Amino acid sequence: MEQVLQEFVQQVQELYGGDLVTVALYGSAAAAEHVPGRSDINVAVVLRQLTPALLRKAAAHLKGWSRHGFGTPLFFDPDSLHDSLDVFPIEFSDMQARHRTLWGPDLFADLHIERRNLRWQCEQELRGKLLKLRQSYVESAHAPADLERVLMAAASSLVVLARTLLRLGGGDPGGGAEAVLEQVQARFAVSTAALRQVGQLKRGQIRVAGSGVERLYREVLEEVQGLVRVVDKLDA
DSSP states (O other): OHHHHHHHHHHHHHHHGGGEEEEEEEGGGTTTOOOTTTSOBEEEEEESSOOHHHHHHHHTTHHHHHHTTBOOOEEEOHHHHHHTTTTSHHHHHHHHHSEEEEESOOOSTTOOOOHHHHHHHHHHHHHHHHHHHHHHHHHHTTOHHHHHHHHHHHHHHHHHHHHHHHHHTTOOOOSOHHHHHHHHHHHHTOOOHHHHHHHHHHTTSOOOOTHHHHHHHHHHHHHHHHHHHHHHHSOO
16 A cells, blocks of 8 residues: 555656645545555545646546546645635545545645534434435346446445444544444434444455345435434534
């Protein structure tokens, strides 16, 4: 991992030279929770300015970065970084808490994120997830493989939302996915057992097949509904 990160930073330095401000690792890889082959290496690149010409420079390297496990980098300039805090408070809260600066100054440590924006986005995202999970169930209730793909795609974002609930509710949002979901269950008296099982499934720790997938999906629907009730009661 360290060698891959060093090579990435070197390539970005060569691409952008004096236009480069900061390169930061964030998410699971920054928190030592990365699962090779199952989760991306997420990086943020801050440039002095964002222009189509500068963004285009990265295009030729995307396939190579992807082969080493990188997702498409997030690009910011200093102004767009700070102007986005009220719109994406969850993403920046998580980035602030779980990041590691690979090159340049740390621009994420001192970000100021308003609680009311964080709570509003958390409810919006949870209600949106619930709507999409219901819709996917209508479309694929008789197709376990499709239901499993939907659960795998939703797993990481649901953990981020659970972590946000802990931030809003005064809990400890640190730790891995399993620990976060256990804390949510203990703090808010809602079940997260099915969500923890989805995480284990994604990490390859367990296997679920046939009718078991459909049963797990139904339990996830109930648990996400429980999380919606939790955020609905939290004071902005």
